[in-house]
Amino acid sequence: MTATWRFDAIGTGWRIDTPEPLPEDIREDVSGAIAAFDAAWSRFRGDSLVARLAPGGEAPAPPDAADMLDAYAELGRATGGAVNPLVGASLERLGYDAAYSLRAQDPVAAPADWRARLTWRDGTLRLRGRATIDVGALGKGRLVDRVAELIPGPAVVDASGDLRVRGVPQRVALEHPYDPRRAIGVVTVTDGALCASAANRRAWGDGLHHVLDARTGAPVRTVAATWALAETAMSADAAATALFFEAGPEYAHAHGVDWVRMLTDGRAEWSLGSRIERGEAELFT
Amino acid sequence: MNRSARTGAALAGVAGVIALAGCGAVTVGAPAEEEPSSGAGGSSEPSANEAGYADGTYTAEGSYQTPETIETVSVTVTLEDDVVTAVEVTGDPQARESRQYQGQFIAGIADEVVGVDIDDLAVDRVAGSSLTSGGFNEAIKRIKQDAAA
Numbered sequence: 001m002t003a004t005w006r007f008d009a010i011g012t013g014w015r016i017d018t019p020e021p022l023p024e025d026i027r028e029d030v031s032g033a034i035a036a037f038d039a040a041w042s043r044f045r046g047d048s049l050v051a052r053l054a055p056g057g058e059a060p061a062p063p064d065a066a067d068m069l070d071a072y073a074e075l076g077r078a079t080g081g082a083v084n085p086l087v088g089a090s091l092e093r094l095g096y097d098a099a100y101s102l103r104a105q106d107p108v109a110a111p112a113d114w115r116a117r118l119t120w121r122d123g124t125l126r127l128r129g130r131a132t133i134d135v136g137a138l139g140k141g142r143l144v145d146r147v148a149e150l151i152p153g154p155a156v157v158d159a160s161g162d163l164r165v166r167g168v169p170q171r172v173a174l175e176h177p178y179d180p181r182r183a184i185g186v187v188t189v190t191d192g193a194l195c196a197s198a199a200n201r202r203a204w205g206d207g208l209h210h211v212l213d214a215r216t217g218a219p220v221r222t223v224a225a226t227w228a229l230a231e232t233a234m235s236a237d238a239a240a241t242a243l244f245f246e247a248g249p250e251y252a253h254a255h256g257v258d259w260v261r262m263l264t265d266g267r268a269e270w271s272l273g274s275r276i277e278r279g280e281a282e283l284f285t
Numbered sequence: 286m287n288r289s290a291r292t293g294a295a296l297a298g299v300a301g302v303i304a305l306a307g308c309g310a311v312t313v314g315a316p317a318e319e320e321p322s323s324g325a326g327g328s329s330e331p332s333a334n335e336a337g338y339a340d341g342t343y344t345a346e347g348s349y350q351t352p353e354t355i356e357t358v359s360v361t362v363t364l365e366d367d368v369v370t371a372v373e374v375t376g377d378p379q380a381r382e383s384r385q386y387q388g389q390f391i392a393g394i395a396d397e398v399v400g401v402d403i404d405d406l407a408v409d410r411v412a413g414s415s416l417t418s419g420g421f422n423e424a425i426k427r428i429k430q431d432a433a434a
Contacts, residue, residue, distance in 0.1 A: 161412060173403050175413020182400035186408060196412035227412060249390035262398060271392040285395035 009034045010143065010159075011044060017156040017168070029150045037064065037143045041135050043088050044098045049125075050088070050133040051098075058126040064142055068135050069120045071238050075137060076114070078251040079242055084110040084214035086118060088132025091212060107217035141195055141237025148233070157233075161196045164233045165189045177225035177262055184268060185260060185283035187229065187275065195236035197244070198225040199264075211244050220244045226261040228252065229275075 003021040007014050009031075016022070016030070040062035042048040049059055068085075075083040087110040091097070111117055111131060118133070119126045127133070135142075144162045148155065154167035163172065169190040173183035177198050187194060199211050199220060211220045226243035230236035239257040242248040249271060252259045260270040260283065268285060275281035403411060 156409075158410060163410070163412060170410060171406075171408045173406055173408040173411045173413075175403070175411050176398070176400045177413065179400065180413065181403060183403050183406055183408070183411070184398045184400045186406060194412055198413055225413065253390045266397055268395045268398045269391050269393065271390060273392075283393075283395070283398075284401045285393075285398050 007031075010038050010042065010140065012140070012160045014147075014160070015156075015158045016147070016151065017158075018151065019154055022151065026151060030147050033146050033150060034143060036062075037139075037146065040064070041133070041139055043091075043132060043134055046098070053125070053127045054088075054130060054132050056127050056129050056131075058124050061120050061123050061125040064139075064146070065120045065125050067234070068138060068142055069118070071138055071234065072135070073115065075238055075242055075251070078254070079245045079247045081112055081215050082213045082245045082247075083137050083241060084112075084114050085133055085135060085137075086110045086114040086131040087136075087212055087214045087217075088134035090214065090217035091134060091136075092132060093217060107212075109217045110212075110214035112215070137241040138234050138238040141193070141233035141235070144193070144233035144237075161198075162233050162237055163189065163194045163196075165193070166191055174227050174260060175225075183284065184262060185281065187227070187260075187272075187282075188280045189229065192229060192231050193233035193236040194227060194229050195233060195240040196225065196227045197237075197240040199223065199244070211241070213245070222264055223248075224262045224264045227259060229258040229272075230255065 003018050005016045005018075005022060005027065022030075038045070038048070040049045041064075043050060045051065049062060053059060072083065072085045090108055090110050093106070093108045111129075114131075117128045117131060140159055140162050144157050144159050144164045147159075148157045148164040148166065151157070156166075156168055156170055157164045163170070167190070169188055171186055171188050172194055174185040174187065174196070175198075176182040176184050197211065211223075212218065213220055223244045226240045226248070228236040228239035228243060230239060235255060235257060239248070239252045239255060239259060242251040243259055243261045248261070249259075249269070251257075252271065258272045258275060258281075260268065260272070262268050268283065270283060272281045272283075276283070
């Protein structure tokens with residue numbers, strides 16, 4: 001890898017490594033894909049589709065709607081409702097809002113009947129009643145996949161926690177959630193995706209962070225950090241979210257996802273298939 | 286259940302939660318009643334330092350509701366020179382039944398993960414929590430300033 005392109009988008013740092021610098025037309029394609037995704041799904045801008053739909057209404061479904069919301073439906077089933085795409089108001093309630101006020105009020109649960117309120121049939125995204133759509137459980141992974149598809153040849157697309165690798169072996173340290181100087185393990189990814197999620201990644205107060213249990217609207221307390229390895233970044237991102245809940249290991253198993261997670265009591269759990277035996281994963285336990 | 290994880294944790298990771306604590310049954314900014322753990326320099330008085338975090342032992346307790354139960358957990362953190370030298374978590378936050386049920390999908394469990402210094406590892410990149418968005422970090426900075434005022 002000799003060429004690195006760094007930029008900020010969707011509220012996070014991106015880094016794309018390729019053997020040669022990316023030509024301008026591909027950079028424009030990448031920027032355009034990210035802008036389109038942000039315009040559809042950002043909770044943090046007033047002119048986005050999800051902001052315009054918040055009072056209720058309908059609109060032509062953006063290209064990623066069906067794949068992402070189908071995955072949400074499965075995540076919701078697997079986790080008994082802990083993952084829910086109408087969790088946006090719960091996040092806003094805790095202060096994780098468009099203004100980043102970070103002032104928490106009492107938690108509110110996301111609407112448990114979200115499947116009745118939100119539909120995405122026949123190319124139409126329809127929301128009945130007021131709610132804020134939040135695709136944070138897997139949206140960034142989806143966008144990383146989209147961006148990776150636009151880049152020909154070997155490449156590493158790294159959106160600060162969501163990583164998609166093609167043809168370039170990457171040794172990746174799994175950062176200790178309580179000590180950024182240390183790693184709890186190392187994995188090697190050659191073709192595929194690794195997504196990391198940490199409760200302290202976006203934390204703003206007494207146990208307040210961005211991974212909520214939609215059933216209560218309160219932040220998850222038992223899991224500190226998760227890492228998931230899958231073919232696509234969306235699949236890895238979804239599993240990394242599911243692993244914050246008790247059903248996560250079963251969800252990961254059902255989707256062929258290998259994973260590591262660290263609990264808030266200091267324990268680590270993992271299921272890495274044969275990666276340790278093959279020398280593609282190591283845990284410092 | 287009482288578990289102790291001894292790690293050389295950086296202040297930013299754990300103590301940020303304590304320093305910013307705003308609600309709940311939390312002891313904020315003051316050492317717990319017990320003596321600081323051994324190795325704190327032999328002084329029973331917390332010593333101030335540049336960053337404003339005093340050495341000592343800090344305890345925070347919290348309770349939260351799961352769909353099934355109300356769980357409580359107590360976290361005790363020992364700070365020495367802005368470094369967390371010990372973390373002790375009391376309480377078993379997950380129901381035993383679900384743990385056994387999920388056990389068949391969990392290949393390995395370690396009671397304690399100390400980790401390895403990233404500088405000692407040859408890696409291409411790091412996946413974790415230290416990198417996050419500019420807007421978010423700005424907001425955190427603002428809150429810390431508000432908290433210090």
